[in-house]
Structure formats: structure tokens, C-alpha cells
Amino acid sequence: MRWQVRLRVEGPLLVGKGTPTQNVLLGRDYIPGSVWRGALAEAVLRAAGALAPGAAGQAAELPPEFGLAFGPETRFGFLYPVPGEKWDGFPLPLTVRSCKARPGFACGVHGRGKGGGHGVLDMLLVTLRRHLGLAEELSPGCPECRERLDRFRGVAARMPLSAGQDTAYETVKVRRQLLVRVGLDRRTETAADGVLYALDAQVPGRDRALYFTGTWRGTPEALHALHQLLDGACPRAGDGWAIRVGTARARGLGRAVLEITEAQAVFLPPLEERLEAFQPRQGDGQPADPDHLCFALLLKAPLLVRDAAGVACGLPAAAVLAPYVTSLPVGLEFLETVSVLEWESSDGWAMAWGLPKPVQAALAPGSVLAYRAPARERRAVLAFLEEVENGGLGERTAEGWGEVVACDPLHLKCDAGKEAVKQ
Template sequence: MPVPLTVRSCKFKPGFRADGQHGVEDVLVAALHFALHDDGGGLSDARQCRHPECTHVLKAMSNFTRYNPEANTWHKQGASDTRMQAHVGLDRRRRGAASGILYAREVLSEQTTTNHGDSPALHPTTMQAHVAIPEAHATTLSDALTPGTILRIGGDRSRGLGRCTVEHFDTVSARMPAIRDRIEDFNAAWKASFEGTNHQPKDGVLVVLTLETPALFVDAMLRPNLAPDGADLLQAAQPSASEAAEALEALAPVHQIARPVSVHGWNGLARFPHASAQGLQAGSVLVFRAHNIDEPLLRALEHIETHGIGLQRHLGYGRTRVCLPLHTDVHEHTARSATAR
């Protein structure tokens, strides 16, 4: 899954552990102190790795993380090798090559270089996806995606790109702690962070949403909305989700750490582009406050973890996690500044 934009790291080691070892710092809690109480001590401390063998400046992490529940560790996943591939433009009227049109696209390579000590090696590029579908359709999809099935994914499939083979497809059980437990763990860490300060946490419970895919929202005038509130989370929801939408309306925005993204698409049936849209990038973090965590809100949060938030959820936009353990596992291991309020 995408790393939240609140994580910063240095080059001391390629991976990092959940117990807060050197090289990595999640600054969401420090960012909340700065946004809500004008206390920037935590952010100041997170600028530099405090491990005596490192002392590098921490930079915002990118790419993806993988969680190992058995070892309780988070690891940064390496990026696949890419290359530039030249193409000739097509004349759709003549159904042939277009004169004078040549372009290049960056594509994933069939093989990726991995470094194990001093012996780099090439391995077939392997990708893993998490598919969230209604249980009634899970068997049908599982029967269709048997090992050895040939798929074509990505863009320019008509030009021969995107051919891949299914190695394994099966249902998996959710390994994340229950939503209530995640919320309680985050709020316990949030309250503990006030020790040694002159501030006190406000009443209510913080609910953190971390985007796993981009999310799209619009305002009443159908303009892009990059600061959604609780009522925007289930825009264009079906009548069956009205109870969840009503429960989410009680969430009040507190803070967000987000980046905008422009999304584009192609309508293969109509043969013209989809309208471009602007939304929030994967990895963005939205923080809300609720008066309390009751059963209707828990059911609503379970609903958005299953079905997503915002618009065009059927296309994969808006997948989110509630109070991702990353925010408390990789958490505040540096000492607060002596000048902190």
C-alpha cells in the first residue's frame, strides 16, 4: 500500500521496523500538535535522524510499504525497473501507422534487478494486488483467475503491452486489528503525546483516514473539493448506504496532510477520453473528530473500508484505511525539543 505522506526517513537502512528503530519517523502526531496547538517541537525533532550512526536529514518517503504481521514490521518495497519504449502513432481512419508521429512511453520492464549483497540478479517482475469485491462475486472471480491465466493490464494493451500471467489468486483473511482497536490505539498514543506539554487534548475521538488509492470529491457546484468533510465521504452513495452516510456526517474535519493529483482515463466503448478530474493523492491522510465511537459509526467506518470514499469508487478510487497502525507503530521515537511549549 502507498506510504502515507506523514512518514519521513533517511538512507541509513532500506527497511524499517515497527518498534521505531533509527531511520524512520511518522510525523502525523507532531503535525497535529503543530496544527492544533502551534507546537512545532515534534516536527523540529523529526528533521534529523537521532541514531548516533546516522544523523541524516529525514526526507519524505515515497513508494510502497509491506506489513509483516508475524514479525510486526513494516518494510519499504523496492520499485520495479522501467525503460523508455518508442512507438509509432496510429492513424485510426486508415487503421495503420501515422506519418511523422513517433513517441516514447515509460513502461515497466519484464525483469527487475534485485541486489542481494554483492550479487545483483534479474528476476521476473511480480506485482501483487488487493482486490475488494462483494462476497457474492468472489467465487466467480476466483474461478476466472486460475493460475496460468493470461491477462493484459495497464494502457496501450492494443500495442502488445501489459501481458502478464496469474500465479496465485485466493481469498485472504483481514489481518488488521479491529477498527475499534485501531482507533483506541491511535487516540491512546495521541493523549500520551501531551505529556510534558502545556496543552490538553480536546474532547472527542480522532479518526484518521489514510488513502490507499486516489480519492475524488466535488462541492455543491461540482468543482473539485480537496478538503472534504464527513458529509462528503459517501458522495453519490446508494440508498442502501444511507445509514452509513448519516453516521459519517457527524465527523468534523480536524487536519489533513494531502497532495492533489489529476486523474485521466479513456472510455474504450465510446472511444474518447474521460473528463479529467482532480482529487487527493494516494497516501493522503485525513483527520476527523467524533464525539464518541458508537456502533452506527463503527458500521459506517467498516463500510468505507470495504467500499471506499468519494466518487467513482467502482473504478477503484477512494480505498482507505481507518487509523492505520503505521501511525502508531512507527511513532515519535525522537525526544521532544527543549523549546517545545
């Protein structure tokens, strides 16, 4: 089962991106699953006395619920910044473009987004239709001001509106500030001479808090075990627990309240509806490729799959995916020229080990993987998509890697071809 996770951070937050360069530690916009999983596990272990000197790694010290709450069957998803608690954040797909002069979504809700951008155009369906041999004329620039279109990166959020209304989309503006701190001398525990360093932290705006949302996955028993452990380790705060998350916690950063609740808002239409709406059509509405079902996977977190030789693989074709899933459509074809992929290496700090994690290259969040399968494989396609949406794809799924959205409605809503027809 999937549960909704909300994190409200009071004050600045720093989730480090790699090792510091020149005394500057750069921060991420989002919170990887391993970061909040590690923060919770550390709080629980500390409360149980398992982090005392000489006690580390002694299984006997661990509370009995620990294995259930943090085991490989649970998944701590990536948490994305959102404008408020009712939103669902996600990385913008690498297929989107926006006006060079005024980038961003055109309109928001509640007067938000006023004076915002000139709209977001998504190129995935245009590229897919071209791949299928359909010619399509696109206006070369921004539909509002004819300015050049640029790649548009970052985080977006969506909120379902009441019945009959469309989902609202908004660009999430992440405010950052370089916090300069004095280095401490380990020997004397006073300010070290000539050592300054800078932390590239996220800082809240006017409402004094940063909001992040995402999902946690596990059985109801595992959730109960997690609740019990947190009750014993962290003070209650409202409907959640007061925790510390991220880097520089000793410097007062990352004070947060975590809530894990039953998911109520539904941010995406049912899978079958999304798949149906995604199928490319000709100008007269007829299916452009009636012999196949096309679909796309948007990565909400890094994706690590290995090829037959065990090497991290950047072209996740059917043969590469096969070992990671139980249901794979026969004749599944990876559309390399339609997909937009980016490669990144990630590292981190293992709280439990007190050591840096090995650097690992993987496909980056925001990458879009396009596939098609024979139309007769419809049931297998749906089973495959359901499996990867629920359980994640590839390796390190327990820390949220491999989280995907199948046929994200954003591709359709912002379809650049549709915009061109409107004009």
C-alpha cells in the same frame, strides 16, 4: 466480501499516465481499478463477439453473468506493486519523511533491505498532538546521520510475520525503462518515416516478474459469475487466468496472470484496536483529548466527493461526506491543519467505448484526512469507519476510487515523536 487479487506480470508493463507529451508516454507505478476491470471486460466482450464491428453496445450480445460480475455492486480495487506475492502494497502517506541521504525503511525481512534506508518518520501524530496543544521536541534531522529529512514519496508494502513478531515494512522500488518503438504508418502498415516514440514502462528485476496485489469486492455469486466469464474468455494459467493489461499490448507489453482468491493473510489489526492505539496520549500515557475520538483516513486510491454545488471538493468536511454514507458521527470535525492533502487530475482510456475518459480532479492517493468526533459517538465512529473501509467513500467506487485505510498502523509504528523519545 473482499477477495485477494494477485497479478503477476511477465515482462514490461505500461499503465499510461495521461496523454503522451512529445512522443513519450509516461507510466504509473500502480494499476488503477478501471485498468484491470477494463482489460477483463474487454476480454469477455471480445470472446462473446460483442466487440465485433457494428455489434458494440448491443445488450442482447452480452453473456447473462456480465451485469453481475461487472455491475456497480462490485469493486475492482487499485493494485499496488509489491516485492512478492505475500505482501500488501499501498501508497506511502504524504505525512512521512525520510533521510535525504539514505531514504527508506531501516530494515526488511530475509536480509532484504540490508544497506537500506535510515528509517521512515511519520509526522501525523506529532501534528495531531501539537493541534491538541501538547508541546513536543523533535530532533531536527535524521536519527541516524543528522542529515536533513525530506518528504518521502512512493509505494510501500507490508507483510504480517508469524505470531509475536511485528509486521514487516519495506519500500517498493519500481524499476522503469524507456522502451523506444518505431511508429507504424496506418496506411501501409510498415514503419513510418521519422516516427519514434518512447514508452516509460515498468520492468521486472532479476526474478523476471512484477507482482501487484489488491482487493476485489463483491458477493460470492458475483465472483462465481466473474470466474465463469473468465473461464470462457481467457486461457487458464496455474491457479489464475492469462490476461493482457495496460497500454501497448499489441507491442507485447502487459502479459499477466490474474488470481482472485479468498483473502487469507490479515495485513491490518482489527478496526477497534487500530482506533484505540491511534488516540493521542500525553507523556505520562494519559489520553490527551479524553472528550474526543481522533481518527485518520489514508487514501489508497483517489477520493472524489462533491460539495453542495456539485463541484469536486478538496476539503472533505462532515457536511460533504454526509450524502455518501449511511452512518456519520454527530459533531464530526475535519481537522484541516492536521490533514495532508494533494490534488491530482486523472484521465484514462475507456476500453469499452474506445474513447478517452473525461479528465477528473480528485484527492490523490497517499493523502491523509484527519477527523475527530465527540467520545460519546464511539459506536457511530466505528460504524462509519467500517462502512468506508468496506465500501469505499465518495464516487466511482466500482473502479476502486475512495478506498481508505482507517488509522493505518504505519502512523504509530513510524511516529516521529516516539523516535525522539527513544534517543
